[in-house]
Amino acid sequence: MAVLGWCALLSFLSLGVAQLNNSATFTNPVFNTGADPWVIRYEGYYYMTYTTADNITILRSSVLTDWSNAMVKLAFQPPEGRNYSTDLWAPELHLINDNWYIIFTADPNFDQPPPETEMFCDYNCPAVNHRMYVLQGSTSDPWTSKYTMKGELDTYDQFAIDGT
Numbered sequence: 001m002a003v004l005g006w007c008a009l010l011s012f013l014s015l016g017v018a019q020l021n022n023s024a025t026f027t028n029p030v031f032n033t034g035a036d037p038w039v040i041r042y043e044g045y046y047y048m049t050y051t052t053a054d055n056i057t058i059l060r061s062s063v064l065t066d067w068s069n070a071m072v073k074l075a076f077q078p079p080e081g082r083n084y085s086t087d088l089w090a091p092e093l094h095l096i097n098d099n100w101y102i103i104f105t106a107d108p109n110f111d112q113p114p115p116e117t118e119m120f121c122d123y124n125c126p127a128v129n130h131r132m133y134v135l136q137g138s139t140s141d142p143w144t145s146k147y148t149m150k151g152e153l154d155t156y157d158q159f160a161i162d163g164t
Contacts, residue, residue, distance in 0.1 A: 036090035049091040083108045100137030105161040
């Protein structure tokens, strides 16, 4: 039994030494701003979107692990007073049949439901009014496209966040 214990200890120590000598590591996160990152590669570039809460922003980089020099583009700034004006979360960029689309979630008023809605929740109804929306790009290039509101996805008028 003692021999097995020493073997286990030596294996554990050698694993620790191997990890210390590994110089091919990345610091996570590779991009330390925002939640819900989404990345897609297209024609030599990586395109990333993430939750900014008040708009849809796209970043473009030729290197997946270095976003410090990425180009930044505002893809969509929602107008005030719409069902998709606040709390824009988890945007995703998709190429479907040579058209670019962005799906995202949003709500009309920072998801502060009225008391009669909130009283039916088991907890403080975060995102109860969030729904999924779609933007459509104007060209086959995700970077030069102008994105316009296509519509709301049919989620049976139910809470919906984080599409994929």
